[in-house]
Amino acid sequence: RPQKQAMVETDSRFAIEVQSVLAKAGCNAGTCHGNFNGKGGFRLSLRGQDPSDDHQWITRDHGGRRINLMDPAESLLLAKPTGRVSHQGGRRFDEDSLEYQILFNWIARGAPTEADEDVRLESIDVLPLDVVVRDPADSVNISVLARYSDGSSRDVTSLTVYEPSSLDVEVTADGTVMRKKHGESTVVVRYLQKQVPVRVAFVPRVKGQRRIQYPESTNYIDEHVFTKLKDLGIKPSSLASDEVFVRRVFLDAIGVLPTADEARAFIANNSPTKRVDLIDDLLSRSEFAEFWALKWSDVLRNEEKVLDVKGVEVYHDWILQSMKENKPIDQFVRELLLGRGSTFENPPANFWRSVRTPIARSETTARLFLGVRLGCAKCHNHPFDRWTQDDYYDWTSFFARIDYEWEEKRRDKFDKNEFVGDQVVKIADEGEVKNARTGVNAQPRFLGSHQFADVKAEGTDQRIEELATWITSVDNEFFVKSQVNRIWFHLMGRGLVEPVDDFRLTNPASHPALLNALADRFISSKFDLRALARDILISNAYQIGSDINETNQNDELNYSRVVMKRYQAEVLLDAQCQTIGRPAKFNGYPEGMRAVQLPGVRKVRRRDESPA
Secondary structure, eight states: OOOSSOOSOOOOOIIIIIHHHHHHTTTTSTTTTTSTTOBTTBOOOGGGSOHHHHHHHHHTOTTTOOOOSSSGGGOHHHHTTTTSSOOTTOOOSOTTSHHHHHHHHHHHTTOOOSGGGGOOEEEEEEEOSEEEEETTOOEEEOEEEEEETTSOEEEOGGGOEEEESSTTEEEOTTSEEEESSSEEEEEEEEETTEEEEEEEEEEOOOTTGGGOOOOOOOSHHHHHHHHHHHHHTOOOOOBOOHHHHHHHHHHHHHSSOOOHHHHHHHHHOOOTTHHHHHHHHHHHSHHHHHHHHHHHHHHTTOBHHHHHHHHHHHHHHHHHHHHHTTOOHHHHHHHHHTOOEETTTSGGGHHHHTOOSHHHHHHHHHHHHHOOOOGGGGTSSOSSSSOOHHHHHHHHGGGTTEEEEEOOOOSOTTOTTOOOSOEEEEEOSOOOOBOTTTOSBOOOBOTTOSSBOOOOOSSSSHHHHHHHHHHTOTTOHHHHHHHHHHHHHHHHSSOSSSSTTOOBTTBOOSSHHHHHHHHHHHHHTTSOHHHHHHHHHHSTTTTBOOOOOTTTTTOSSSOSSOOOOOOOHHHHHHHHHHHHTOOOOOTTSOTTOOGGGSOSBOOOOTTSOOOO
């Protein structure tokens, strides 16, 4: 049994060192005592997000108190994680460890929370941030330096949590990343509430690596993609043949197969600019607007169940016309957010018709236009992102006063999400959202900002107007990067950030500098969809083939070979009909209409007649 006197001197401030020990040992993880209901009669806040509550539960709670001030060594906070007392979580650290010393000294000092709480963690410096490790080396050490509000700093490598994103690596308690399999992985480095992603690539040595030939760079996209492939020693596939390219670019750009005559003419063409010329032609065709109207209709939930048949048609017509006009994407989104009045007479208002509650509106808007998934922060601070419950409810309060006028008409009285007929979207005079943590009304605040929005006027559109302006601003990296990432995904088969609506520090882009370059290009082109699509399509990174070699056979991240795409059902149906020479027939629509051209999704019950 350990001695009762204080052990080796070490800082033991509750909000800093003690909380870091609880995190390092996994005590405040969601699978342990950080669970909302706690575990074994003892509860902690998830990942130490509320130190004051944690201190109360550890030191004062009669059902869960875990310290013994008279005999610190007998505290359950020490006896259970060291295995001296039965512990469902098993042994978490030893009695001669730094973790034990910190907890023992804190208890021996009376388990205080006094003035030391005034010292806050400001940031962490992590090295390396991005590293390529080549054989025969099979490990790399991560170091973490914490910087505090009093100007002090300390090496906290041994008290930091390391979370690898894949099974290709494992990380020791002291921050050594060890290779289990060649490839690229991200390790999330977390100390208290600060998180930093570290990208580690373990690369095998390949014979003749210096002699690898890379395709010529046609633009900034190729420069970024091929530079990274060179760093990783990955040889890309050769460029796709004309036969493969013409089929691919037709399907990706306009959603149809080339006709036999179009394919033969392209293959027979000897012009050195024929690929660029074809791309320019496809971008000017009506099918481009129709195809991208389909993509936006899917994203915006243009479906009969919530919008009614007429709503689907007018909404699709507006989206299609916007694509035909090449309406700047920032303007397109702004018009959606400001949609008011009759959903039949003002089609953008249908955006709000499909999201009926402040919660649904806030989460949908963040996901579609900012690439942020906020759902976890509804019940607790986000475990994998920076968003707190306060962030969540302050953001949601922007959407509290959107209201509707409608007649109670339904085909199915048991389906609360189905509506028939027109609706009027309006701004109510009142409406607030209560913060679930504090129980008081939240105040509108933009994501990532510490300043509350200046929206005091009652019964006006001011909240949504301020929101629309902020979302579509050129200074809003969330908006710009999420939109270019979605366009990149549709053309390349995989987002630079994947999933495309999950931008967060712990899910970094595969090519951060390229994402920045695409965002800059999107801004300089005034949010021109066709201009950005052209940049991507003319790049050799897009035109790469699918042949596999020794270096790229396991690459799934770096575009060293074409990414296999899953095409939409409408595209596949049209391709089948085109191949057999028999157009599909859709009830209520003109003969020869393609599936891609259909406005939205029809609601069909088995007991009803099929519309198709």
